[in-house]
Amino acid sequence: MDLLFISTSVGAFGTGIGGGVELTIANVCQYLLEKGHTVHLVAPSGSVSDTIPIVALPGALHSFAQNDRRDSPIQFPSNSVVGAMMDYAYQIQGRYDLIVSFAYDWLPFYLTSFFATPLAHFVSMGSVSAALDRVIVQTARQFPRRIGMYTHVQAQTFGTIAAQILSSGIDLDRYEFREEPENFYSWIGRIAPEKGLEDVAKLSEKLGIAVKIFGKMQSESYWQECCNRFPGAKLSYEGFFNTDELQSRMGASRALIMTPKWVEAFGNVAIEALACGVPVISYARGGPVEIVRHNETGFLVEPDNIEALAAALDRVDSIKRSKCRRQAEQEYSLEALGERFLAWFRLITNAPA
Ligand code: HBI
Numbered sequence: 001m002d003l004l005f006i007s008t009s010v011g012a013f014g015t016g017i018g019g020g021v022e023l024t025i026a027n028v029c030q031y032l033l034e035k036g037h038t039v040h041l042v043a044p045s046g047s048v049s050d051t052i053p054i055v056a057l058p059g060a061l062h063s064f065a066q067n068d069r070r071d072s073p074i075q076f077p078s079n080s081v082v083g084a085m086m087d088y089a090y091q092i093q094g095r096y097d098l099i100v101s102f103a104y105d106w107l108p109f110y111l112t113s114f115f116a117t118p119l120a121h122f123v124s125m126g127s128v129s130a131a132l133d134r135v136i137v138q139t140a141r142q143f144p145r146r147i148g149m150y151t152h153v154q155a156q157t158f159g160t161i162a163a164q165i166l167s168s169g170i171d172l173d174r175y176e177f178r179e180e181p182e183n184f185y186s187w188i189g190r191i192a193p194e195k196g197l198e199d200v201a202k203l204s205e206k207l208g209i210a211v212k213i214f215g216k217m218q219s220e221s222y223w224q225e226c227c228n229r230f231p232g233a234k235l236s237y238e239g240f241f242n243t244d245e246l247q248s249r250m251g252a253s254r255a256l257i258m259t260p261k262w263v264e265a266f267g268n269v270a271i272e273a274l275a276c277g278v279p280v281i282s283y284a285r286g287g288p289v290e291i292v293r294h295n296e297t298g299f300l301v302e303p304d305n306i307e308a309l310a311a312a313l314d315r316v317d318s319i320k321r322s323k324c325r326r327q328a329e330q331e332y333s334l335e336a337l338g339e340r341f342l343a344w345f346r347l348i349t350n351a352p353a
Pocket of ligand 1: 007008009010017018019020021022062063064065066102103104105124125
């Protein structure tokens, strides 16, 4: 198939600003290219990839939809990069069998009925805004096969909606299984309020445990606020790393702690941890609920309950790290992910299997 992907509008591809959806785009592209499909990625200028052919376009990045208020009007910068990417896709659509947008923005959804080449959308977050909900639900109603999502719990945040549930996946060959843990915990994610870093700071201070923090420093002020509120916390900010670096640094964690405050659409960091043999301890909120096998590959605890997190940490040695790796191999391989996306694409284009 000849495919055109449209990247997230919040940052250049490869910078990590787009969080989990960047990893999803990279992994799906890797599998499709390995299988001999043609994939081009339209993305903001400054986007880089050593394997995916990129069309980098200038234009203003969009603000994070999850940072706007639910009832905020849609913001559209005068020289929007989304406008540029959709203009380009519209002009060149005839060269492709299918176009897939990974942007969580109003315009791509609205334009679905104006394209001759089928335009599909991978929705990378749960519901965050009324205006976006409306256009996403409307698109799904008009084109029931064109909306893809990570999880059922994510789809449910939009109410009743027709969506292909694609889960996620990673290239397991890039993650090394670590049988023996070292004496630290990890927390991985964009440093942003929706990720709930303050809870892991509170936990660290309460238990006196060292926690390594990996991820894009999206909000310095939020980081400072967490450190100031919990001066006894032993958080060490390690930085943002590419996959190879991240897995080598967090692979020996005793556990990955996840404290999502929003309905995390998936939580790619959870399957990255499992792939290294790292048990996942997470609030029972959002994507992790469909990932963690409670008491087998980690623990799901009552959301926002620090004591429950602490109690789960005490039991983490009861988790067999080899079971964590095995779950990643069974459910989250690159092949499983790629085949789910290809099945979705064939469903849309009626291409033969
Ligand atoms: N906000 N406006 C907008 N557009 C996006 O593409 C977008 C976003 N917020 C977050 C985001 N994409 C991705 O980082 C999600 O996968 C989290």
